[in-house]
Amino acid sequence: MEAFTVIAHRGASGYLPEHTLEGAAMAHAMGADFIEQDVVLTRDRSLIVLHDLFLDAVTDVADRFPDRCRDDGRHYAIDFDLKDIRTLRVNERRQTNGKAAFPSRFPVDSNIFRVPTLDEEIILIQGMNQSTGRDTGLYIEPKSPAWHLREGADIMKDLLTVLSHHGYHSRSDKVRVQSFDDQALKRARNDLKTELTLVQLIGDNSWRESDTDFDYLLTDAGLREVSSYADGIGPWLLQVVQFNGPTGQAGFTSLVEQAHQHGLFVHAYTLRSDQLPKEMNDFDQALRFLLEHSGLDGIFTDFPDRITKLS
């Protein structure tokens, strides 16, 4: 059996603002197997590392460009050229009321970080791989491919082009392309002919992440279909662990076992010490339980050092 895979979720985001180069460097130093990048497109078609389609929750865009929001009050990255985005300061994630999303993390008013491009982050990780002798991988999620297509932008195609420029072509390359959108993954495999390792993320239909029917993907027929175009799945942690009865006793769904039967690896998201499922009150205990009993092949975490220190 392969070693448990540690994926630094949005970098070492438990310690430094998500998707900053500093957070990626910290995750690399902590020994993560992969560092995750969510990416979106700018107006001039640069891929930037950003979780939301809009810039509001993690930058000062509303102060800097108050007149450039859409009707919903948000400033979308695709309405800005890279040169404007480069002038923004990145902060620790805020809620819409301006307060810190994670109060015990890095201060929200630091004003010292910038939005990286995917190119820059790849250069950073490949450079650190060379200088440290490590082989840390990329785990990239092009955000909302269908939304980008409606905006006239083909984010999956642009992502595969950038990866190709940096030497990522085959399944053995240490890069994973993940998406909630099954049509985008099928197109990447069948039409764009990528040979890279693909991961079908699985959410809950109520989240409206994409038009994908996650209830179907969780069935045996659904998982069989996923195995025709992807190599692994990325379910929500609570689709793997369940808490039953009045005491909330933890148990497991059959998802991991079923996925393995179809040859799919399983990397669940997201283990956070400051946002554990309410039935779990200790990160290390939860982690040990998952490592020993879940059958998971890996996990996304904001705190990669809490896992890598165990090995």
Ligand code: G3P
């Ligand atoms: O991509 C795995 C996990 O990151 C999915 O959730 O919303 O953090 O992108 P999100």
Ligand code: CA
């Ligand atoms: Ca993600």
